[in-house]
Structure formats: structure tokens, C-alpha cells
Amino acid sequence: MSFNDILTPLRAQNPLVQCITNYVAMNIAANVVLAAGASPAMLHAVEEIEDFTPICGALTINIGTLDGAWAASMMAAAKTANASDVPWVLDPVAHFVSAYRKGVAQDLLVQRPTILRGNASEILALAGEAGSGKGADSGDSVDAAKGAAEALARDYGATVAVTGPVDFVTDGTQSAEVTGGSALMPQITALGCSQTALMGAYAAAGPAFDAALGALAHFKAAGNVAASQATGPGSFQVHFLDALASVGPDDLAQTVLG
Template structure:
């Protein structure tokens, strides 16, 4: 499916997306998914997974503020999604900063996410390569992590998206690059996390590679539009939500290089 077709489908279907994400990102991620045209649900209690996850169009998991109860819910939800053929997206935030987080990311990766999204340092480290990440921030270029992305895609049968100034997407065979956005985007907390949530919305509406491509393009196009109106990070966030809602299907091709 083309990005245009996917955005039309997303808005027509208004898919329900379960977002198990971090405390910092919940509000931003929910608003991003709503602005794009889907329906977010920030349901994370392990007691609800068996009932709720199977009725969702997609699941997204972000390990930003990790704890043992949350990890149990994430693992149960990922298993439930895989068992029920529900697409799910993994965002292994800063998984290299502690042994606990590394173990959690590897356990979730073993559940074979439909889409894996991270910055260059996260993707490099997940593939067992040395990187220069510092906390949640990438210290590596997107180009440097392309080989790691292809290896992860081949090993786990997943689509891998590396986000940065120019995004890179691969399923091990196909690949794409996307440009646009704004330097203000990294100055607004949790926008990267909300990109993961948006990928879930698109994954509920079409094939994984196409969905990830459309979600990346939507972010780039909206970021470019918002930057023209913003005076700084605060006003950028407001204009970015408006731009996500205003983006038309035909606009998405602008970001794909």
C-alpha cells in the first residue's frame, strides 16, 4: 500500500492502538495518535492484557520508564499480540544503560516485533555493536547503523526504522530514506516515543514496511510544516499536532527520498 492509501485507511478505520509507553510520553503519544486520526489507549495493567490486547488493531511498547510490573505487562502483551496476529511495535529506549534494561529489550525482541523503532545508538547496541549513545540520546549517525538494522531485520523478521535527521527503514531487503522534519523536534520531549505510537496506528491499517514508511513520512511532513510557524520548542509542539491533523494523503510523498 502507498503512504497515501494508508493515511486514508487509517482515518477511515480509526484503529484502536494499545500504547504501553513511559510516563513522560503518555500525553504526547496519545495526542499524536489522536491528531493523526487513530484512537490511543494507554492500558498497561497486566490484569487487563488478556481481555484488552486481542481487541486492539495494534500494540506499541516503549521501555522508557521501565519497572518490573511494567515489564511483566509488556511481555504478556507482546506474547498476546504475536499469538493473535496483532501487529506490534517495539521501542527499546536507552536499552544499553543497564543490564536490567538490556535483558528486558532482548526478551521483548525475542517476541519478534512487527516493527522495531529506535535511534542509531539503540539499533547498534541491540545488534551487539558498539555505539556512542548517552542515555536516551543517540551519539551515532543513522548511516552508521544501517548494517545493524538490516541484520536485525533478517534475524527477527521485523521491519527496522532508525529515526534521525534522515530516517532509514529496512525489512532486510527493501529500504527507504526519509527527510524533512525540524531541528526543534529533539527539543520536545517524547516526540520520538510518540512516533512509535503512530507507527502502531499505521500498522493496524496496512503491511508493516508500508506502515512504518507512512508513519515516518507523516512525522517528517508535519515537522516541516510546524517549523514554519513555531518560535521555539513550546509553540512547535502545538503546531506539530495541528500539522499532523492537517496533513493530507498526497503530502506524504514529500518526505520520501
């Protein structure tokens, strides 16, 4: 099965995806997962993790609006996912902006996520290299973060996805790039965070490298369609959700450079 073919079993299985994400992203992330063909659950109470995480097809963790209670839930969910063979995705949003956030991100990384997704500045900093990110926005190019992504993949046994105008994904031995999308995409708040949730849906239906590549391609393909119909950020969001539901495996394949 190739990366784009994962979309077919994803839609057939409608996997349950636990999304521990930030307040800003909850609505758009849930809608993105639903439009793509999976079932989101925005559950983060630590008291429910032991019962809920094992029944999910995948777990996604986004540290965007971090606090102590959520950090405890994230760690409990990551450990439970590992113990239950549930694939999970880590999105270390702006982990370099404070010592506390950096510590939480590093603690989660040690749990060895199935997929690590971030922008170039986040990936560089997570690998211990200097970056120029500003908050959740990247100040570095995807090309500059390729080496860091490959090192993180080898060190933690993860597939690493670096997102930007041209996405890069690697598992330390193989890599690919994904092109397309729209310049309007960064103008939709938390759209990148919702991609993390979509990666969880793909990880529930296929192997890690192909899942990350498929989710990246799905976003780019839907962005291509929405860009041809939208007149601004507001209409783009509506068309983008529609396109997530309408694009097929062949559309995804056209975005990957190899």
C-alpha cells in the same frame, strides 16, 4: 496501496492502539495518535492484557520508564499480540544503560516485533555492535546503523526503523529514507516516543514496511509545516499537532527519498 495511501484508511478506520509507554510520553503520545486519526489506549495493567490486547488494531511497547510490573505487562502483551495476530511495535529506549534494561529489551526482541523502532545507538547496541549513545539520546549517525538495522530485520523478521535527521527503514530486502522535519523536534520531550505510538496506528491499517515508512513520513511532513509557523519549542508542539491532523497523503510522499 503505497505507504502514503495508508493514511486514508487509518483515518477512516480510527484503529484502537494500545500504547504501553513511559510516564513522560503518555500525554504527547496520546495526542499524536488522536491528531493523526487513530484512537490511543494507555493501558498497561498485566491483569487486563488478556482481554484488551486482542481487540486492538495494534500494540506499541516503549521501555522508557521501565520497572518489574511494566516489564511483565510488556511481555504478556507481546505474547498476546502474537497469538492474536495483532501487529506490534517495539521501542527499546536506552536499552544499553543497564543490564536489567538490556535483558528486558532482548527478551522482547525474541518475541519478534512487527516493527522495531529506535535511534542509531539503540539499533547498533541491539545488534551487538558498539555505539556511543547517552541515555535516550543517540551519539551515532543513522548511516552507521544501516547495516545493523538490516541484520536485525533479517534475524527477527521485523521492519526496522532508525530515526534521526534522515530516517532509514528496512525489512532486510527493501529500504527507504525519509527527510524533512525540524531541528526543534528533539527539543520536545518524548516526541520520538510518540512516533512509536503513531507507527502502531499505521501498522493497524497497512503492512509493516509501508506502515513504518508512512509513520516516519507523517512525522517529517508535520514537522515541515510546524517549522514554518513556530517561533520556538512551545509553539512548535502546538503547530505540530495541528499539522498531524491536516497533512495528507501527497504531503507524506514528498518526504521519502526512495
